[in-house]
Amino acid sequence: MYDFKNTIDRRKTDSVKWDVKPNELPMWVADMDFKTAPEIVEAMHKKTDQAIFGYEEPQSDYFNAVANWYEKEHNARPKIDWMMFVTGVVPAISSIVRRVTSVGDNVLVQAPVYNIFYNSIVNNGRHVVSNDLIFDNMAYQINFKDLEEKLSDPLTTLMILCNPHNPVGKVWSKDELIKIAELCNKYHVKLLSDEIHGDITFSPYTPAFSLDKDLIQNLMVCVSPSKTFNVAAIHAATIIVPNVNLRNQVSRGINTEELAEPNSMAIPVTIAAYEKGHAWVAELKQQILKNKELVQNFLETELPEVKLVPSDATYLLWMDTKAVSDDSKKLADFIRSETGLYLSSGDVYRGDGHDFLRLNIACPIDTVEDGLNRLKTGINNYKG
Ligand SMILES: Cc1ncc(COP(=O)(O)O)c(C=O)c1O
Structure with a gap:
């Protein structure tokens, strides 16, 4: 019923997430690429109309x-x-x-x-x-x-x-x-x-x-x-x-x-x-599960050295990359410069974060696919 498929161009809209170069794909900050619930937008229109x-x-x-x-x-x-x-x-x-x-x-x-x-x-x-x-x-x-x-x-x-x-x-x-x-x-x-x-x-x-x-x-x-x-x-x-x-x-x-x-x-x-917002959130959760399944399958078949940490909350995925590098900042910077995929480097969260990258999958499934292909190229190039 709601739209979780269409891509919305957020470049040049003051979006922190999308303040990136033309070839870059931001999948870092906890900000979704879905329009919010139309019920919320309606309430905002009502407020604006009162002026x-x-x-x-x-x-x-x-x-x-x-x-x-x-x-x-x-x-x-x-x-x-x-x-x-x-x-x-x-x-x-x-x-x-x-x-x-x-x-x-x-x-x-x-x-x-x-x-x-x-x-x-x-x-x-x-x-x-x-x-x-x-x-x-x-x-x-x-x-x-x-x-x-x-x-x-x-x-x-x-x-x-x-x-x-x-x-x-x-x-x-x-x-x-x-x-x-x-x-x-x-x-x-x-x-x-x-x-x-x-x-x-x-x-x-x-x-x-x-x-x-x-x-x-x-x-x-x-x-x-x-x-x-x-x-x-x-x-x-x-x-x-x-x-x-x-x-x-x-x-x-x-x-x-x-x-x-x-x-x-x-x-x-x-x-x-x-x-x-109950129905909107229920649908959002279904889309997140689908996107997560795609990531899980892709990593298992295409990129087995990157392991998805099983999770039961959020649209932020925590990927174990220690088989590739124990320096997540170096790895994330490399992936970004090679492929444009912009992920959160795990080291900023401290603890064992230097072994991980964080991926935001709250976006249309085509975008997740694009991100995964870039991730594969980035990891393979990193290994040389
Ligand atoms: C755990 C946690 N707390 C707080 C925030 C941000 O909260 P706010 O935007 O309301 O300051 C975030 C955003 O990602 C978060 O992940």
Whole structure:
């Protein structure tokens, strides 16, 4: 019913992704080449037609739309008064780092992980401590012994969890979330769960706010329609904080930093996405599965030295390239200069990322095919 086939020319449209040379094919940043849901565009037209763009504040229909979406999509309903509007997940993370930790504290992450977490920590004068994920038998696991050791350090005051985990595409299980939350509680570490990728999941995903009451008193969850519906430049996200004291602290942070006021499109887009976007997301997920299957088959038959890490979330694929090179930056730069295919080099995510490349498959299947052919040429030329 929806269009996930047609290619849209995004060159010279101020797109960060498509600011590339004529022969280049960008498959790096988490930005889809699909038009967003027409229901969202309709809501934007309605807003534009009114032609007044004064100050706005989200009302109960915004928060109800968020809660209803989580209830319908994920069987978990956040309470209305737990929620705050914010102008993006990264702004929220940076603000929370500043508000709930002190300069010089340790903030724990699990590398390889979304590279911007490091900026939010380091640019604010905090230290990064990583509980590196273990890669074994083509799957990532949490080293809980190491996690406990690092959380027990009195200088560790915040953990940033990525669920589902970008770039490895893993949905953490409810049991794993309980263990993480218990450890954070035990050592008085606040837990910030970035769940921006939660809607594009192919196995059960448990929003952290749905855990038992005593496990969510230190918890802050960030969600947004931006990845799900390709509306990143709308700058709309929601922070969910069950504990009232912590919520007030976070709220003071985002308000003093002027991150709590929506632009004219943020509210209509979020409400339309969450109220009318179910069918669009269901179709999107089917297309992503098809694209992933194509990649899987291609790599197995045409490029067996590159291994696809099995994943159950996101449209970002994590490819193990260690049989070709343990220097992903060198490899990614080479592939780009030889073939024009622009991938994310795994090293920016730290941990074992130098052995991996990340491929964004949220594009028409013909584009995926083009990317795969370029990848094959690039890898073969690299090997010489
Ligand atoms: C894990 C994660 N968090 C946050 C973001 C960006 O969030 P925002 O655009 O709302 O700042 C991304 C974008 O790729 C992401 O992968």
